[in-house]
Amino acid sequence: MKNEEIVEKEKTPFREFWESFRANRLALVGLGIVFFFIVIAIFAPLLTSYAPDSQNLADRLLPPSASHYFGTDDFGRDLFTRVVYGARLSLWVGFLSVLGSALIGTFLGIVAGYYGKWLDTIISRFFDILLAFPSILLAIAIVAILGPSLQNALIAIAIVNVPTFGRLVRSKVLSVKQEEYILAARAIGMGDTRILTHHILPNSIAPVIVQGTLAIATAIIEAAALGFLGMGAQAPMPEWGKMLADSRQYLTDAPGTLFFPGFAIMFTVLGFNLIGDGLRDALDPKMK
């Protein structure tokens, strides 16, 4: 019995990570917040009896009540419904744009770090050029070329975030490449592709996960900013940033129209940031 208990307590890497993460209360709060928004996004149609874009001009700018939990906006649309459906758009843009930039960034980073030489020079200079622009400005420029829509905002945000991932992976690959097990793998005749996918990639991925979580937070803010500027989601989409832009003139008459979408943005971003910080603490060997 005693021996078995000892075996059970032996920690796998994931278990080790989870215990470290769990000890971080703020990270758990972040996880809770994000989980909450994911749930309301998935079950949005069950939470409300209104459609997000059904107008009722007779009931505009109503204060919160039992029939409209958050009140109504200037088109008489139910604000609660719009905020809840807005979670779908924001999380969708956040996840998808980060997935895109992480995939492209990781690929370019591995290629640059592993093969080096002229490939590294080209890719790294490309990253430098992208990083030379303030990110929101670059996103605006890209949307200006592609035309304003939520999908193009998503593409713009993905492109803007590519160099962050690329540089991170490249520097990690440069150090992993020097490890003795890579030399050993090469000595027994393992090919480049197999070394990359079986050794370099798994050992370089931890910082990408941390960066990815933090980048979702940034992406959600950038999507909201583009929506606010009229370059992201288009009417009548219930995108939080657009909702803020559309109702800023009602700041004094109907503060709820700004308050609720504003807080929704704040809490999701806070949630992802807290998780990101927790992940970094749990995954970074230097922090232990």
Place this chain on the structure above:
Amino acid sequence: MKKGLFLFLTFLLALSSLLAGCGDDSNKSNSGGDSKSGGTLVFARGGDSTSLDPITSTEGETFRVTDNIFENLLEYGETDTTIQPSLAESWDVSSDGLVYTFKLLKGVKFHDGTEFNADAVVYNFDRWMNGDVDKFPYYTMFGDFKGKEGAVIKEVKAVDANTVQFTLTRSQAPAHPVGTGPFQFVEWKESDKIVLKKFKDYHVKGEPKLDGVIFRVIPDNSARLNALKGGEVDVIDGLNPSDESKVSGDSSLQIIKRPSMNVGYLGFNVETKPFDNKLVRQALNMAIDKNALIKAFYAGQAIPAKNAMPPSIEGYNDAVVDYKYDLTAAKAKLAEAGFPNGFTIDLWAMPVARPYMPEAQKVAEVIQANFKEIGVTVTVKTEEWATYLDDAAKGNLSMFMLGWTGDNGDADNFLYTLLDKDSIGGNNYSRYSNDALHDILIKAQTESDPAKRNDLYKQAQVIIHDDAPWVPLVHSTPLMAAGENVKGYVAHPTGSESFKGVSLK
């Protein structure tokens, strides 16, 4: 006064802004007389002027500034569209109505010090008459350019230094800037501000009272109101109707209501699909809830429109029955037109607050929701104001929102200017062409009996209603706001006014 005379005088008014060559010696005027300080008034508006040469524009934001720099031979009454002397102190009309002789005011100087005389008037009319469509989009007001068939003016000549004579081809029933107006041009920073200063040698004694006027551009309606509240600006255009109670409840502010003489509409380019089909246009006419729109985004400061001209103008046809808001009937009509499942289209909405539509983007969203009900999927689009007007004039926008504020209070200035086939490429953004309508409108221009003339315009409105090149949306009462220290500001129904009687207390 005969209608024909009225209209002819009216067109002189609208386009006779007097321009002379830009002087290099503008410093001269700085040395002039008194130095009593009247303060500089800051006027905030939603969009920048598209030009400062009034004869190249038909756009209200241009006239708002040029009305202060230039003067006309004649002017309107303070709050109405009666004809009053301005640079012309008197005028005579020959018995056949074809020769008009104007006696000019003496001792009037341009901002650069040049004397105003008959030659200056002739120069200006020649400049206009020898122009082309690109330079002078408002040509329809005079029929056509010189030598062309439709041209109204045959000749303008200086009889002596202070007398100008206009000879017409037919009696007509319905212009760095230097002028003779109360203010002179200082600088124009595009999309930011236009600065004017007092013209010290202005020919009316004691005017202007202000030291200068600055026209600032603040696109957002609520930001503009905040600038007024913060004391950054003195007068604002385009007050959101929903903010009216905020302003009237504030003792440091005042509301200025502009008498209504406009129409805001949704236009269809009838040359493009699917709007080449009359049934589609009629169906969409049934699908917009104008009353709800007015309640929500005009705070009641508008009436629903059923004709292309406002009811305050003579010849308005009240017998026209508006398409009833009825989604089922609209859907049936659309099916009859061959679109049982609707279609997808872009809706262009103005980027700036206009007197006839202070919140175009919001109105567009309501129309979007209304059309969705009958299966028409709409994407709301917008672009910079000057480009917007340009694209509309070229026929690049197939469904767009726009409007018109009357220049002279005459039916011709709405129906002929906006919907006659002669105006295609100009203000007929719908590119609507109907020969029967054209005949009626031309006949009305030369008809001197007011009753018969009104009757012709009533017929015209029936034709327009049936062909439905627009969905006429509203006739609004445009709201402005000012600090309570602004005195003597009288808003004119035409949408722009000179600030010569205005003072700051």
